[in-house]
Structure formats: C-alpha cells, structure tokens
Amino acid sequence: MGKILKPKSSWPGTVVRKWLNLRSNAYEFHSDYPVKGKMEPTQPRRKSCSDGDYYKIVPEKFPGCLGQENEDLKQQSGLIEQHVTRAGDKLDLKMFVGTWNVGGKSPHDGLELKDWLKSSTDADIYVLGFQEIVPLNAGNVLGAENNGPATKWLSLIREALNNNDLSQNDLELSKNHRTSFELTKSSQPSRRSVSNFPDDDPVACNSTLDRGYSLAASKQMVGIFLCVWVRDDLQKRITNLKVSSVGRGIMGYLGNKGSISISMSLHETSLCFVCTHLTSGEKEGDELRRNLDVTEILKRTRFSRSSKDSHQPESIMDHDKVIWLGDLNYRLRASSDVHDHLKNHDWEALLEKDQLKIEQRAGRVFQGWEEGKIYFAPTYKYHRNSDNYVAQTEKSKEKRRTPAWCDRILWKGDGMKQIWYTRGESRFSDHRPVQSLFSVHIDSTPNQSNRKTKPDNQNNRPNVGLPYTCHGKVQAEEILLLTRVQSCIDTQPRLISSAS
Numbered sequence: 001m002g003k004i005l006k007p008k009s010s011w012p013g014t015v016v017r018k019w020l021n022l023r024s025n026a027y028e029f030h031s032d033y034p035v036k037g038k039m040e041p042t043q044p045r046r047k048s049c050s051d052g053d054y055y056k057i058v059p060e061k062f063p064g065c066l067g068q069e070n071e072d073l074k075q076q077s078g079l080i081e082q083h084v085t086r087a088g089d090k091l092d093l094k095m096f097v098g099t100w101n102v103g104g105k106s107p108h109d110g111l112e113l114k115d116w117l118k119s120s121t122d123a124d125i126y127v128l129g130f131q132e133i134v135p136l137n138a139g140n141v142l143g144a145e146n147n148g149p150a151t152k153w154l155s156l157i158r159e160a161l162n163n164n165d166l167s168q169n170d171l172e173l174s175k176n177h178r179t180s181f182e183l184t185k186s187s188q189p190s191r192r193s194v195s196n197f198p199d200d201d202p203v204a205c206n207s208t209l210d211r212g213y214s215l216a217a218s219k220q221m222v223g224i225f226l227c228v229w230v231r232d233d234l235q236k237r238i239t240n241l242k243v244s245s246v247g248r249g250i251m252g253y254l255g256n257k258g259s260i261s262i263s264m265s266l267h268e269t270s271l272c273f274v275c276t277h278l279t280s281g282e283k284e285g286d287e288l289r290r291n292l293d294v295t296e297i298l299k300r301t302r303f304s305r306s307s308k309d310s311h312q313p314e315s316i317m318d319h320d321k322v323i324w325l326g327d328l329n330y331r332l333r334a335s336s337d338v339h340d341h342l343k344n345h346d347w348e349a350l351l352e353k354d355q356l357k358i359e360q361r362a363g364r365v366f367q368g369w370e371e372g373k374i375y376f377a378p379t380y381k382y383h384r385n386s387d388n389y390v391a392q393t394e395k396s397k398e399k400r401r402t403p404a405w406c407d408r409i410l411w412k413g414d415g416m417k418q419i420w421y422t423r424g425e426s427r428f429s430d431h432r433p434v435q436s437l438f439s440v441h442i443d444s445t446p447n448q449s450n451r452k453t454k455p456d457n458q459n460n461r462p463n464v465g466l467p468y469t470c471h472g473k474v475q476a477e478e479i480l481l482l483t484r485v486q487s488c489i490d491t492q493p494r495l496i497s498s499a500s
Helices: 011-020 071-087 138-142 148-162 168-185 232-237 286-300 338-343 347-351 355-361 468-489
Strands: 090-101 125-131 213-221 224-231 238-247 258-266 269-277 321-327 407-412 416-423 434-443
Touching: 090 269, 090 321, 090 407, 125 148, 125 269, 125 321, 148 213, 148 224, 213 232, 213 238, 213 258, 224 232, 224 258, 224 269, 232 238, 238 286, 258 286, 269 286, 286 355, 338 347, 407 416, 407 434
Parallel strands: 090 125, 269 321
Antiparallel strands: 090 434, 125 224, 213 224, 238 258, 258 269, 321 407, 416 434
C-alpha cells in the first residue's frame, strides 16, 4: 500500500470543514498505484461529504513521487502502448459489479466473501460498493471519518480476490484449453479478450491464471464506500484516476446519504462508477426525493481537471461508460396484494409496482439508462441472520418494511453487455448483496473523434418536481433533526437514521 501524502489536521478543523462543505485543492485517495496529479501538501485536506476533488497516492519508494517523471517506467509503458495499438483496436474485458448495504456492521475476520465475488469466469475489473459500513449516528455523520471498517473490508476483498484455490492439475488443464482456444481463434478478426492473451504477450501478465488484483482506488464518505480493483497486468493502462463525492443527507449536503464517483481511463475508454445511497422511506412522495437525489448527484459531481487534460471527462455523463450501483432505496408502491405476490414468488407482478421502474418509464429519472431483467427476490428488509422478511413477522406498522428491490445496478454507454444479474444470500445484513457481470468493449487505439462531447445538461437531468408543501416539510424535519443532533454531540451519539 502506498503512502498517503496529506497534511496533519485537527479533529475540530476536520469537523468544521465537513459541516461547512468547504472545498480545497487536495488530491488524495487510497490506491496501490502511483497516480499522477497535482499535489499541494500545504492545503488542508477536506473530508467533506461533497468534495469534488480527487486524491493522489504516492508509494514510499516511487522515484517520481514528488512530481518527477520516472523515465524508465515511461519508456517501458510507451513500448507496450505501441504494441497494444498494433494488436487491435478493441479489447473485451469482464467487469464484476457488486453492491451491498451492510447495515452499519463492521466485518469480522472470518467473513466469507467468495460466495459474493465468485463468477464462472475471472473478471478483469471488480467494482464493489457498500452502504452503511459504519452506523449512521451523530458521531459518524458530523465527526471525523471512521475508516476502521473500510480498512477491514479492503483486507477481506484483497484476500478473496488474490487467493487462488486451483490445483496444479486444474492449472495445467486450463492452460492447455486456453492454448487450444487461441489457435482456433488465430484466423479470426482482431477483437481480442485480454483474458485470452498468450503468456508471451507483453500486455498480459506472466500467467493469466496466477494473476493478482490491486486496488486502483477507494473512497469513503461516512457510510458509503466504493473501491475498484483491477487485474495487475492492466495497471499500466489505468490513467486519470479521480474521485468526486456528493452529500445528499441532512440539509441536502451531509454524507449520511449521497454518492461517491470514481473516474478513470482504461486505454482510450473513460469509465465512471457511481455508488449511491439515496433517501430512505416508503411514504407516498419519497420516490420524488430519490429522483431529486439523482438529479443533484448528476449536477454536482465534478472531476477536477487542468488545462493539460481538458479533454478528460468532467461530469458523470461525459464518460464513455457509466455504472450506477448502490442502495437506491426505491420501494414497492402500496398495494393490498403485495404479500400474496411475495408468498407466490411472483416477481414479475411485484416489479409492476416497483417505484424505480415506474419513475423510469414516466421519464422522471434515469432516462436512457439500462437495467437487467430481475429474476431474484427482493433484497430488503430481512431479519438479521435470517431468511425471513421483517414484514412477515413484525406486528408493529412503524417497524414493518414492505420487501423491495432497494439494491440495484444500472448502466449507460455503448459496448456494454450484461452477462448476468443476481443477488447473494449472505445473512450478514438486513439487505442481500447484489452482483452483476458485464462484458465491456475497450478502445485501445487513440482516436479523439470517438471522445464523447459534453452533453446538454437538460437532456441528462431527470424531470423531477417536489410539491412546495413537501419541500417545507422536509426542511422542517431536517432542521429539527439537526437541532437534536447538536444536543447529542455533548452527550452520546444517537442514531440519526437506522432506515436503509
């Protein structure tokens, strides 16, 4: 893990910046990579819930850590780039995307992630988003960042991705199968899968079966946590790593709800991953607040760029390919037959009442975005360590939650094909994890004519409107809540929002 360069800041200073949502010129994020970017260590690091900056990691022994170019690495990278350009103009990569609301629980050492991350084929990129990695209490929302659980999740993920359980016979068999496959495909056009490069190809690692995964970037905002892992032999193809966070919680700015977005380029293709935790609640009209969250995230997410990289994406919609994942919190529209459909596993009938589907069809949110067909049961809300929904056993209407598909994965962009879309069965949380595997076409040949132009904001902004009375009620509730929170700080942390 590289060393994070950042100035020392006091806990009160961090809290003030978080409350006031101050913007600074810091460039830091957690990564295993040496990331090029402007670094101004004299500026205070902002831990606000709505920072639009990106962060820089500098390894302790990296020769160019203070901005000097590492000439050997640069020359070697250039030689490989020439080879890639000649090899073909398209690469087919596999991308695993997973989202999980873990209900404020920190993972224990024995937590098994292989069932969640498993796939019939190894992915080249893993995009993993979490919600509520810490309890959403006053101390975590208003105080300094608690990154202890995030560190544990990173350690568990690293171990799961880099633990090769294949036997020696399996290795030999797979290698022979791959060689035979390459001979068969040698006469076909040049679109190639990185997973199938022969061992002597400079672009591939020494062995596609022994390859490991490194952390490209990770970022936390209160309970939201997003990390991107990339196969080691693709590391030199990753550029322009940046992070932007938008808070949509208390008063519309604090980080108990909101988004984290990671932007990066792989070869000549720009990618953006948006992990969100939207407004909770299943009262009538709450879906409009979630629509508004999406609007604000699209509007306020900005990736800093200089004059030298002015062609790089600045907003979410500027990217070639975008993945939107997380606890979107859209519920089922109230109906007397919901529980009958649930009992009969009639997911198709239940999905007709899904708020996200309804709002999307009406053109009020996610216009032009895609989501795969849902064949799995609602992912929320379960009793912990149980397969029973709370709605099936809870007698109190206050605590009862109608089961819903809160946890979703959507995408936008050409050259993306979803292979499967399903859920995991871990009982760790009151949510079930959701995962998907994509086939993604990556451009490897520089071609500025293919670069996306900045779209008209009006075309990408959902048509959302909250009634005036709803606005007033929301503001009154939030002001009252903030007053209570401030009184809690002097005593003990009190839960702000236990609802997902």
